[in-house]
Amino acid sequence: MFALILPAFLVVAALLVGPMVLLARISLNQYSPTQLMIEATTAQNYLNAVSDPYYRGVMGTTLLMAFACTALTLALGFPAAYRLARMESRWKSLVTVMTLIPLLVGNVVRAAGWLGLLGNDGFINASLRGLGLISQPLQLIYTPGAVAVGTIAVVLPYMILTLSSVIESIPRAVEEAAANLGASALTVFRRVVWPLALPGTVAGCVLVFILCMNTYATAVLLGGSQFKMMAPAVYDQFSRGMNWPFGAALAFILLAATLLLTVLGTALLGRRYAR
Amino acid sequence: MITRRSLVAGTAALGLAGTLPARAQSSSIVVGTWGGDYGALLQQNIDVPLMKPQGIEVSQDIANQDPRRTKLIAERTSRRSSMDVACINDIDSYMLSQLGVLETVPVAEVPRLSQVVDVFRKPHSIPHIYSALVVLYNPSKVTTPPTRYADIFDPKYKGRVGLSDILWNFNMAGANIGAGGTPTDFTKGKAALMDLKALQPKVYPSNETLAAALKSEEVWISLMWLARGFMWKQAGIPVEMAIPEEGALPILFEAGVPKNSRAKDGAFKYLNAMLDPQAQVAFARKMGYVPTVKDAKLPEDLAKQISLTEAQQAKLRPLDYATMQAQQGAFSDFWNKEFKA
Numbered sequence: 129m130f131a132l133i134l135p136a137f138l139v140v141a142a143l144l145v146g147p148m149v150l151l152a153r154i155s156l157n158q159y160s161p162t163q164l165m166i167e168a169t170t171a172q173n174y175l176n177a178v179s180d181p182y183y184r185g186v187m188g189t190t191l192l193m194a195f196a197c198t199a200l201t202l203a204l205g206f207p208a209a210y211r212l213a214r215m216e217s218r219w220k221s222l223v224t225v226m227t228l229i230p231l232l233v234g235n236v237v238r239a240a241g242w243l244g245l246l247g248n249d250g251f252i253n254a255s256l257r258g259l260g261l262i263s264q265p266l267q268l269i270y271t272p273g274a275v276a277v278g279t280i281a282v283v284l285p286y287m288i289l290t291l292s293s294v295i296e297s298i299p300r301a302v303e304e305a306a307a308n309l310g311a312s313a314l315t316v317f318r319r320v321v322w323p324l325a326l327p328g329t330v331a332g333c334v335l336v337f338i339l340c341m342n343t344y345a346t347a348v349l350l351g352g353s354q355f356k357m358m359a360p361a362v363y364d365q366f367s368r369g370m371n372w373p374f375g376a377a378l379a380f381i382l383l384a385a386t387l388l389l390t391v392l393g394t395a396l397l398g399r400r401y402a403r
Numbered sequence: 404m405i406t407r408r409s410l411v412a413g414t415a416a417l418g419l420a421g422t423l424p425a426r427a428q429s430s431s432i433v434v435g436t437w438g439g440d441y442g443a444l445l446q447q448n449i450d451v452p453l454m455k456p457q458g459i460e461v462s463q464d465i466a467n468q469d470p471r472r473t474k475l476i477a478e479r480t481s482r483r484s485s486m487d488v489a490c491i492n493d494i495d496s497y498m499l500s501q502l503g504v505l506e507t508v509p510v511a512e513v514p515r516l517s518q519v520v521d522v523f524r525k526p527h528s529i530p531h532i533y534s535a536l537v538v539l540y541n542p543s544k545v546t547t548p549p550t551r552y553a554d555i556f557d558p559k560y561k562g563r564v565g566l567s568d569i570l571w572n573f574n575m576a577g578a579n580i581g582a583g584g585t586p587t588d589f590t591k592g593k594a595a596l597m598d599l600k601a602l603q604p605k606v607y608p609s610n611e612t613l614a615a616a617l618k619s620e621e622v623w624i625s626l627m628w629l630a631r632g633f634m635w636k637q638a639g640i641p642v643e644m645a646i647p648e649e650g651a652l653p654i655l656f657e658a659g660v661p662k663n664s665r666a667k668d669g670a671f672k673y674l675n676a677m678l679d680p681q682a683q684v685a686f687a688r689k690m691g692y693v694p695t696v697k698d699a700k701l702p703e704d705l706a707k708q709i710s711l712t713e714a715q716q717a718k719l720r721p722l723d724y725a726t727m728q729a730q731q732g733a734f735s736d737f738w739n740k741e742f743k744a
Contacts (some may be wrong), residue, residue, distance in 0.1 A: 313742035367469040369735035
């Protein structure tokens with residue numbers, strides 16, 4: 129059995145765990161502008177990150193954005209996933225593939241598309257101006273709203289596909305039985321579909337939440353230079369500030385926050401489901 | 404099915420592949436460069452006409468300045484660098500040479516160095532092209548032409564100052580000159596930028612997005628390379644360029660060879676070709692950057708638009724590279740956490 133997982137284990141160990149250990153080591157080093165970093169074992173980078181109001185703000189923005197995008201994605205994705213799961217037409221596989229189409233385009237290319245749509249000279253502003261509804265362009269790009277829209281467009285297929293596979297596994301007869309016993313559509317959803325789909329919902333939300341917490345390209349391209357989330361802040365420290373130890377500490381703080389919230393969320397919702 | 408025998412054979416083959424050279428020495432090189440016009444001009448004026456006849460194939464590794472510098476530093480202890488020639492700006496060239504990333508350029512292998520303007524010569528890199536930071540403005544909105552960097556601080560341009568985020572350290576240096584600071588002390592420049600912040604300047608993620616904002620007249624005044632201003636004006640963007648009276652900040656775009664390049668012969672030939680007068684004139688025609696070699700002669704009308712006069716050249720205000728390196732982290736923090744936040 130062990131031999132079966134060995135290749136995958138080795139690949140993950142070499143390509144993920146190895147660099148992570150190296151990054152963890154770097155995060156304990158001391159920053160030096162002339163030597164890049166000085167070997168040390170200090171928690172100062174972590175303390176600096178936690179005590180700095182700027183990075184607390186960046187983390188707050190990241191968490192707010194991740195929670196809001198996950199909630200909105202769930203609200204948008206659930207009805208679509210339900211419809212997809214209950215579809216019996218021959219078009220079902222085509223619709224499934226169409227759900228996947230946004231994933232065929234890279235985040236950067238997709239963000240470029242949003243720029244064309246939301247920019248000051250973009251399609252929306254040009255149309256509104258053409259119709260005489262506005263004289264000055266609406267500020268649609270470089271706003272948190274643009275980042276939310278762009279992020280949701282990235283993660284929605286993950287949510288829909290995760291949810292639809294779970295909903296598909298709920299026998300339709302269970303819903304029909306509830307309806308036969310006089311339950312309204314809303315009650316069927318609240319008392320039957322939702323509880324039974326909860327494990328899939330948790331899985332979908334966890335997946336989407338992790339992706340949202342680590343948003344990079346969408347945050348940079350649609351949020352503009354004054355909007356900051358954690359992943360671009362990590363990149364800035366490595367690439368612009370050349371402060372690798374601090375960048376590594378920020379990366380681990382982001383990782384820890386994502387992991388903690390994911391585990392907590394799964395545990396809390398899992399317990400609710402168990403009841 | 405994977406048998407133990409086939410797995411062992413496969414592993415042995417992988418090990419063997421690792422010992423083979425990835426590419427023949429000096430017959431092909433990788434040039435780390437910017438994309439867009441810069442990369443295309445390298446291809447048209449150096450890679451094809453000057454390197455190919457020498458039997459050297461060139462491929463480009465396209466990225467922005469910051470990731471390229473980071474990559475070079477990350478790879479400095481590797482057996483081989485992923486690029487053989489790295490195109491870099493002058494701040495990074497200093498930092499990379501201080502960190503021991505760049506090889507010393509051998510004069511014997513780069514004979515064109517003899518034609519380089521003396522003030523631009525450096526031990527670990529060759530100067531490719533240069534320009535200066537100027538005040539860029541929309542002449543129909545900014546009716547009194549600016550004369551100094553400090554003109555961007557004028558309250559009458561509230562909400563109309565646009566800056567490019569990728570030029571963050573050069574913007575800081577320009578603002579510092581405008582505020583009367585010195586190359587080693589940015590206190591005045593930082594204070595002036597904080598005052599400017601109250602006037603709601605707009606910071607755009609790239610030069611291209613700033614160009615779009617200048618075109619749509621969302622912003623009217625900016626700090627930018629004279630060369631970029633020339634290009635944008637050619638492209639129909641309503642801008643004029645004002646060279647600051649107090650002296651302009653020069654920018655040099657350079658190229659160096661990482662110490663762990665496996666094709667140094669070809670790489671130094673490439674540096675030599677970058678100093679070719681015709682190739683440099685081509686960059687000037689298309690991108691507005693001024694040649695760094697004495698024997699590259701620009702047509703008079705072009706020279707007038709993109710070059711500085713002798714008096715302006717005498718007043719150039721170069722950066723103090725040691726300060727820029729020592730303060731890189733602190734300046735980046737100021738820009739992100741105080742000015743932009």
